[in-house]
Amino acid sequence: MAIAALVRDGDTIALEGFTHLIPFAAGHEIIRQGRRRLSLVRMTPDLIYDQLIGMGCARRLVFSWGGNPGVGSLHRFRDAVEHDWPESLELEEHSHAGMANRYAAGASGLPFAVLRGYAGSDLVGETDSIRSIVCPFTGESLAAVSALNPDVAVIHAQQADASGNVQLWGICGVQKEAVLAARRTLVTVEELVERLEPRPGAVVLPAWAIDYVSVVRNGAHPSYAHGYSERDNDFYLAWDAISRDRTTFQEWMEANVLAA
C-alpha cells in the first residue's frame, strides 16, 4: 500500500467511512509503520481509531461520536482520555452536523461552513473551531465551523477501473468530502475492474481527484463493503472484551496486526 509514502509522523489524517467501508487495512498499515503524533480525524472513530489510539499513534482526535456502535464504549479511547494511557489525547469535539459541514467546507475550498447547530451546547466552550457568525441579510446569529483539510484522507471503495476511477455504493457517508478536502489521498478497493458499471446511489471519484489507489481485498473488515462482504457484527461485539484490558488488547494487536 501507499501508506509509507503518504502518512508521516505528525500528520492530520482522516480515515472515513460511516460504519460502512471503513478502511481498516489502511489503518493497520499505519500502525505497523509505527506512525506517531497523528491528529486523527473521523466523525465516528470506531474500532480502527480505538486501535490507533491504543497503539500510541495519536496525539489528537477530531471527532463527533466515539463509541462502538450498538455495543458500547471504545475502551482504548476512554483509557486515553480518562487515564492518559498510553499517552494523553487532545480532543477537538463536534457534532455530526458540524463535522460533516467542516469536511464540506474543506472540499469546497472555503475556510468555514455555516449551520444551525451547537446553540446552548457546552461543546461550544470546549472547541475553538466553533464560533458564531451573523447573517448579513437577516442579522440572525448562526454557528460557524472551521474547514477540515486533512493532510491525508484514506477511504475504502468497492471498485476502481483501469484508469484509476473509483466507485463506491451503499451508505456513502462523507467519503467524497473527505477525499476532496484532503491534500493527499489513498483509496483502497476490493477489486480492479475493466470498466465501472454505473450503479444506483454510487459515488464516483474520477482518477484525477485521487493520488493513490490500492487493491486490498476485504480491506474494510470488520466493517463491510456492500455487495462484497457483510458487517462482522460478532467482531464488533467481541472487541468489547478484547479492548477492555490493556494487556489483552496489546496481545491481540501483536498477534493480529503487527505480526500480520
Added chain:
Amino acid sequence: MAIAALVRDGDTIALEGFTHLIPFAAGHEIIRQGRRRLSLVRMTPDLIYDQLIGMGCARRLVFSWGGNPGVGSLHRFRDAVEHDWPESLELEEHSHAGMANRYAAGASGLPFAVLRGYAGSDLVGETDSIRSIVCPFTGESLAAVSALNPDVAVIHAQQADASGNVQLWGICGVQKEAVLAARRTLVTVEELVERLEPRPGAVVLPAWAIDYVSVVRNGAHPSYAHGYSERDNDFYLAWDAISRDRTTFQEWMEANVLAA
C-alpha cells in the same frame, strides 16, 4: 394539473431543470391561467421563461444566464428589459455559483450561503442579495448570498410510484434544492410506475417532501426527459425566429399554448 391550486398572482415561483427536464407543460398552464406579477426564479430562464415574460406574467426575474443555449438571445426577455414590452421587468441577477448556493441555503433552512464569488464583478453593485462576509477563523472576506425560498417550485421528472415518491435521472441540476427550498411543490412526471427501480445517478424525492405529483407525458418538450425523449434542438433553433417579432410570438402562443 395542480397549477391552479398552487400558483397565485404575485408569487415567487421556480420552474427548474438545467437544460434537461424543464417543466414546459407546467409553465404553459401558468400562462393559460393568466397569472400576473410573478417573480420568476431560474438559473437559466430558457424558452419557457421567455414565453412567460412575453405573455406578461412576470414582474421580476431572478436568474444567472438568460439565453437560448447554443442559439443566441431570448428575444422576449431582451424586449422586456430593453423596451419594457409588454411591461418592465425587474432583474435580480447572479452567477450560476451564486444561484446554486442560494437554492442550497434555502433547502438547508439557512438564511444565506457563503462562496468564493463575484469578487471584482459589477454584479455586486446591482444586486442586493450579494453581500460580503468575513470568516470568523481566518479573517478572509468572502461573498454571502441570501437564501432562495420560492413560494412554489415546479420540476419535471421521469417517474413517480404509487406512493408519490419521485425519481429523476440524467442531468439533475438544482431540482432537489429547488423543491426542498420551496414552500409548495409540484412534480410533473412522464409516467406512474408501480415501483421505482433504483437507477445510477438518480435523484429520489420521497413523497413526504412533495405536495403534488401530476402525470404529464412529454411535459418537458422541447426540453427532454432522459430515457423518454430527445431534446428538440430544432425547436430551440426555430424559437429564434418565432420570438424575434412580437406579433409572430403572440400568434404562436395563441395557437400553440392558449388554444391547447
Added chain:
Amino acid sequence: MTIAAARALRNGAVCFVGIGLPSTAANLAARLHAPELVLVYESGTLGAKPEFLPLSIGDGILAETADAVVGVVETFNYWLQPGRIDIGFLAGAQLDRFGNINTTVIGDSYDAPRVRLPGAGGAPEIAASCREVLIIMRQSPRTFVERVDFVTSVGYGSGAGDRERHGFIGAGPTMVITDVGILQPAPETRELVLTHLHPGVGLQEAKAATGWELVASAELEHTPPPTTLELSTLRELEQTKAGRSTVGVL
C-alpha cells in the same frame, strides 16, 4: 418502555432514528399501528424498511431497503436542519429536569472526566431541529439528575423561553419515556413532570428513581398494559437482531 415509545409514534410521521431502543421502538411501531412510519437513519438512509433490527446505523440492510440513500452532509443540511423531520429520538447518560441531555462526560471536568462518553453524534441538531423529540432512558437517580454534568443537547435549557432564544425550530422533548413511566414538560415552566406510570409502578417508586424533586401531574395516569400482540411482535423483532447476540445498548 420500548412499547410505550412505539405507541408514541403516529402513522405517517417521519422519524430520525438512532440505534438501540429508538430503532427497536420505531421498527415495532411500523409493524403495529404505523405501517407508514418513515424511518430516517443518520447514515443517510431515507425511508429504510429493515426486515430485521440492524446493529448499527450503517448496516447494509438500511441502504438496501431505503427509498433513497444520501450522503451525510445532505442528511444533516437538507433533511434535518430545515425542520423536515417530525420526531427525533434521543437518549443519554444523564438527563436533567429541563430535558437537557449529557452524552459527553461524567464528572466535573471536561478535560479530566470521570467517565468519557461517546459524545454528541447527531444529537445537538436533532434536539434543536426535529419538530418534536422523544427521549427514551432508564430512570434512576444517577441518570435523572438536577443538572447534567455537561449539556450536550439542549432540551428546554434553563426553562421556558430558552429554546426560542436559541432560535430552535423544533418544539423540544415532548415526552420522556422510561421504565417507570412517562414524563412531559409542564406547559408553563418546561420542567419535566410525571404524567404516566407504567402498570405496577407506584408514585413513590418513580420519585425514588429521580434525582430531582419529581412533580407528578394532577392528571397522573397509568399507561395501558402491553397487549399480547405488542409483546409478541416485540419478541419476534428482537430475535431478528443482527449479530444474534443480546447487547447492552448504551
Added chain:
Amino acid sequence: MTIAAARALRNGAVCFVGIGLPSTAANLAARLHAPELVLVYESGTLGAKPEFLPLSIGDGILAETADAVVGVVETFNYWLQPGRIDIGFLAGAQLDRFGNINTTVIGDSYDAPRVRLPGAGGAPEIAASCREVLIIMRQSPRTFVERVDFVTSVGYGSGAGDRERHGFIGAGPTMVITDVGILQPAPETRELVLTHLHPGVGLQEAKAATGWELVASAELEHTPPPTTLELSTLRELEQTKAGRSTVGVL
C-alpha cells in the same frame, strides 16, 4: 481560431467547457493530441466524452458518456471553487485590455441597456478559480474595447496585483485566442499584448481590429498553419453537431 484553441489544451488537463467554440475546441483536441483531456460541463457531467457535438451543455449525450454526473451545487462548490479545474474557457460580447469580460449589458446603464446580453452564467467563478483561463473571441474594435461597459468576469481587473487583492486562486486569462491571432498578458502590467498572428494576417490588421492601442510582443510569432488532419477532424466534428443546423454562437 478553433484549431488554435484546441492546440492550447495539453493532454490530461481538466477543462471546464462552455457550449459553442470552447466545446468544439475541446472535443477537437480530444480527437487530436489530447485523448486524455477531461471535459467538465457546468451541467455536472465530469469526464464527458460526447461522440458528437452537443448543442447545449445539458444534452443527454453528456450525461450518458460522463464518468460521473453530479448536481450543479456540487459542480460549482466541490469541483470548480477549490481550484481543481486546470483550464476554463470563456468568451464574451466585450473584452478589455486587462482581459475583463462583459456578458451582461452593452450601454452605459445596467437598468436601461442598449443590448441586454444573457448574463454571467458560470463565468465569474470560472474566471476566478480555474488554474488558467483561455478566452476565445472574434476580434473587432467593437468587441475588444479599452474598457468593458460592465465587468461580468474579472481577468486582471485594473492590472497587476488585482487578482491577488481579490483572493483569486487561478492565474487568470493566460491566452486570448482570436480570428486574428493570440494575445497574452504582459508579465509586468498584465495588459494583453499580441504574441501571435495567424497565417496571412498582418500587424496593422490586428491593430485595426482592436479598440485599444494594441502592443505587439517583441517576439511576435506566426501560428503554424492548420494541418490537413486538424482541418479534416474539425470538419468531421462540426458535421456531427446536434440539431444539424449551422448556428451563430453568441
